Every structure is written in structure tokens, then in C-alpha cells.
Amino acid sequence: MTTCGLTAGSDLPATMMPFILRGVTLAGISSVNTPRPTRERVWQRLAADLDKSVLDSMTTEIGLQDVFARAQDILQGRVRGRTVVAVRRA
Secondary structure (H helix, E strand, C coil), rough: CCCCCCCCCCCCCCCHHHHHHHCCCCCCCCCCCCCCHHHHHHHHHHHHHCCHHHHHHHHEEEHHHHHHHHHHHHHHHCCCEEEECCCCCC
């Protein structure tokens, strides 16, 4: 399972107990502070190992005009998968 941080703010008004009870690991990644060579190795590994058909099946493409509506859906927990914004799409 993954989650996107700081979508609605930096606070996390929750307890870790549900995660602990279910054996879920929440592992944080600070890609901003990761050295560029490490990031490049990760991207190369993803390009080589990721099943692109699986990625395509969980990807929704939206136009720039739909970003605010999609953001509201994300904040309400109604979005699953990956959203790609096609900024040049009419």
C-alpha cells in the first residue's frame, strides 16, 4: 500500500494503532533530499522492472482544466491509482 503525503496539509490527525494491529509498514521517502545518483538508479530500476501494463491499467489521464476537480476528489479519498495531467490536451 502507498499513500501520498502532504496532500491536504502536514498534520496527521491519527493514531498508528490501526497500522500496527494490521502489520502495515508506513515507510517514508524524502525524494527531495535523496542524492541525484540514487534517484537515477531508482528510476532505471523502475524502468526495467515495472510491468507497464499494470501501471497503464491504474492510470487516469485528465486535462489541465480538470485538475481542481480531481484535487477535491483526492482530498475526499475518492481517487485510486495514478493521475496524469496532460497539460497540452484540449
